[in-house]
Amino acid sequence: MERWSSRPGRVAITAVLVVTVALLAVVLTAGCGSSNTSGTAPKADILRLAYTSTVTTWDPSASYSTEVVYMANLYEPLLYANPPGSTEPFSPALATSWEVAKDGLSWTFHLRQGVTFHDGTPFNADAVKYSIDRTKKLNLGAAYLWAPVKEVQVVDPYTVKMLLTYPVALDRIAAASSGSWMFSPATAVKSSKWWDAGHEDGTGPWTLQSYKPNQELVFVRNPKWWGTWSDNQYQKIVVEIVAEAGTQQQELEASQIDYAGLVARDQVDALAANPNIDVVKGQSWNSYLMFFNTQHKPLDNVKVRQALSYAVPYQDIITVAANGLGTQSKGPVPVGLWPNTQGTVTQYTTDLTKAKQLLSDAGYPNGGFTLNLTYAAENTLENSFAPVIKESFAKIGVKVNIQKLLWNQQWAKAKGPIAQRQDLFVLLWWPSLPDGYDNLNSMFRPETSPAWNLAYWYNTDFDKLLTEAYGLSAVPSGLEQSQQKYNEAQAMLVDQAPAAYLFDAQFVVAKLKTIALGTEAINPNYPQVLFWTKVTR
Amino acid sequence: MSAATAELLAIHDLRLQFRSMRGLVKALDGVELTVHDGEILGLVGESGCGKTITGLAVLGLLQRPQAEITSGAILYRGDDLLAKTDAQMQKLRGRDISMVFQDPLASLNPVFAVGNQIEDVVRLHKGVSRKEARETTYKALASVGLPPDKDTFKRYPHQFSGGMRQRVCMAMALACGSPLLIADEPTTALDVTIQAQILNLLLKLRAELDVAQILITHNVGVAAQTCDRIAVMYAGSVVEEGPVSEVLKRPHHPYTIALYQCLPHGRTAAELQTIPGTVPDLIDPPTGCRFHPRCSHVMEICPTAKPQPVKAAERHWVSCFWAAEGAGLSAGPFRPPTPPDAPGTDDGAPA
Amino acid sequence: MTIWAYVVRRIALAVLVLFGVATITFLMVRIVPSDPAAVYVGSNARPEQIAQARRDLGLDKPLYVQYGIYMKNLVKGDWGDSLRTKRPVLNDIMHFLPTSLELIITALVVATIVGVIFGVTTAHRKGTWIDLVMRVFSTGGVSIPAFWLALMLQIAFFRVLHLLPVAGQSDIFVAQAHPITAITGMPVVDALITGNWPAFTDSARHLVLPMLCLAAYPMGVIMRMTRSSMLEAMGNDYIRMARALGVPPRTLLYKDALKNAFGPVLTVIGLTFAYSLTGTFFVELIFAWPGLGYYATTSILSMDYPAIMGVTIMVAAAYVLVNLAVDLAQAFLDPRIALS
């Protein structure tokens, strides 16, 4: 009788063995493969960065999204806004000096000479006029920032004068992180397709060498840059798009990258414990707030809104969601950003007794109502603190239904039919320019149809105050008075509580100890941006 | 009757059991069988008596470890097949001994052209080039009466009629020149007219290629028409064996007699069941003669001892106490059935 | 019916299916509350800009008009522009697809080889410890969540063994020193055909972990199907007949039985291909693999409806074509199957 031969078992084993050996061969040969790299740039000259930021457009007029991290290294604005704590609010970039007329309606910029764009075209007043005019005309992205500018006048090749329709702090606009870029007039003949194929034409220290969407971007030094290069700066920047924080972390720990732009907040301690890695934390203009729908009962009652503001567990939110990387907001303008109230306005604390008292004053002695809270599913922080809010509100008898929606859906719902809108809208906000006016203006001014005022809170007194404050901020002499008006306006926002101001988030990135970040490498005025010239070996 | 001489296959005292959920199935209980060169032996018996497993046991095709041969010998040209290794048996199958089965459609691989199936077997055993193998294949097709052309070669099993499929099976089984073919009910699945053609083919193969055959069948008529000798099996043993005319005309075993009496010429399978009583359960088979619960001639000794083959006539052996006694046959010591002309075995010497 | 008539009929049918898929997807992505115009202009946009974009994109027209325009353009080969990348969706897809295909195809090849071999072995060795071990293995492949498997693979091969890179498609230094010339868009293939050995080994190494992660589920499914299908085939009379004629066990298993058992296996390979087209989304995200999955994920997250539609139609088309290929392959394997 035949016992089935043992051969087929051996076939399986052989096949598995062959596959394993093949894999091993690949693995091992590559072990040597990566060490015998030779070629254009020596390893030490390449800075390897892991970013999450994809490019939605390469057009500097239209750019208004995640690609700012690249734009800020390819292009330059007229001025840079300095990080908080600097002696001067601005430092010269493509403009070496500037002045504003007493009425705040005309600004003159004196331009840097001897600067050329990457295509060789000289940078001059015409180029400034071209850049701003085109951005305004396309009216995409951050173009609205230039709305107050009536006309850009070329005074002489290196002087431009900007005439405004109403006084604004144009220096802040000129230093904005989007829409402020100067680009070559030679690109006038190019279509948006040309841009989006991966072209750029700025004056910045870096030029784009290659672009593989969602994958890799390579930048090399602009040899004709007006600034000075030093030996310990890098020759080449390679950005790898890595969407997952965990993956970035692993790559960093393996020294496959030098810098991880996304760090999971609960991994900060683990990373910091690694002897080869530095965790870098710092101020950012990102802040979280929660709008109360002032058109829905009972949130139309200011006492209820105040009660809820007292019931927000500020410290727990920061501990749970941000792993301590944040501080309770002092109103809707982050601390450190103009025109934050700098401690002059009293804020809410977590105080359930007061909350209950206010609720019963409002006619809801034991709460007893239910609120729908929406937040953006993409935001992991919101994901972790929404339940903390729910829990705390439950203690004063207010039930919260949490709805996790994709950002676009969350936003669409907020703009939809009134009855279907949320009661509580959790939002991460960052200003588009180094001016907290953007926060106040966008989120709390009356709107004809809702865009960002998702409290639907319309207050003419506030509106008037804000307009005055903004106008006063246009000229240096008005700043003090402007701050006062701003403080008044923000005190109103705290008292009327159209929103609860949750916390100002800190940024956190991680890097190998082998690279050094200069003091200005990271600047909250340019969110997410790492200035590569300020990174050294 | 052919001039059968040398012993090609001899099975002695083959005992085989299956392990099953219900217990040990004592399926073969001392089978004795001999096939001579160029001879057609009919193996008849009712369903479940062990005809197929006898054939499979010869080829070593029973699945271990469920099937276990507990004793006996299967001699092929004098070599004990039970002592051979798996690899040796594999070489032997299809080259020395082949087997075809009842359902030719199921027996052919549906997804390969029949020509390729035959050719593969040829190449397997002969180690010849593809070209030579193809020639051999055409010859094999011709030998079973199929057109030896490309059209036949390229066809798939489902494109043939039942009879042609059985011819293909035989071509495959005999392509490598096996001297022994075990045909397990090769005609049962076929129409009566086709049956006759296949039986003629068996005779033709014996005549032309000198292929000895074990023809397993339910149908005593089929056996009568085709076979030289016949072996009647009951519940795992051969109870009577002898020349066809001898056994059918003068049956000695009560089982054969019952079979023959209730079976006019040409009647088939189902009618075998008309013998009173039921087929024994092989897990707990009747003691002594396994036929005794159904036997009309049962004697006192029957449940206590297993009857040994005794000579009823020239080349005609029967295993029954009653037959041995009543017919006045010598109830002498056990003698295995032997070829009539083999020297020195005719005198009843013990095996 | 000739094979060509059959193929033409199937493709015509496929077009109908795709038309249906396009319609349903259009309705689904447009009915959920989301504002495509807002997506187009990006975050922090002014209401005027959104209104402008709404006019520019024709989103102010009634939905059925928009549907008509979309379908008309689709027929003309214009799949619309992505709201997010602003590039033509078809360009985007063609750019990202090859990278994904490289991952999917290698994963399926490995899954099929291992799955079939394991399936045959377990069928043959039914009830032995080999059967048990391999079945545990396949159950693992089917039931282990992809993210967990990815993590385990990364820990094992990267953290502990230091054998393979944790993510990405190439090492930055290697890629800079030995840039790959894009021909097919599949880095391993391109490196191979251009003879770029350092880049080849590097990209092959990067392929291993995501490929294994993606292959796990199909491997398990293919193995199970092979096992049961083989068990059935092995019980057939023609196997007994072949054994009776001395065909060796290996040939019996891998030729006689497997060719019969392969029909259902092909069906699941087709199904797992479709599965992998979407399964790769997640794997690509974890392993920072710049393919269609990553594109699709970001498109879905930002409700970029032309991109979502494009990817859906693409996946549906691939699904339909794979099914056709499976049916043809089955007819090729089994002459009894008539194409109709």
Ligand SMILES: Nc1ncnc2c1ncn2[C@@H]1O[C@H](COP(=O)(O)OP(=O)(O)OP(=O)(O)O)[C@@H](O)[C@H]1O
């Ligand atoms: N794998 C097995 N396990 C247990 N018992 C078995 C097995 N194979 C066969 N048997 C038993 O052995 C006996 C003989 O079977 P076999 O198939 O040889 O009968 P047969 O004489 O060929 O009958 P048929 O005319 O129906 O083909 C039957 O009683 C059957 O139940």
Ligand code: SF4
């Ligand atoms: S041995 Fe006894 S039981 Fe068996 S057949 Fe002969 S008479 Fe009947």
Ligand SMILES: [Mg+2]
């Ligand atoms: Mg049988």
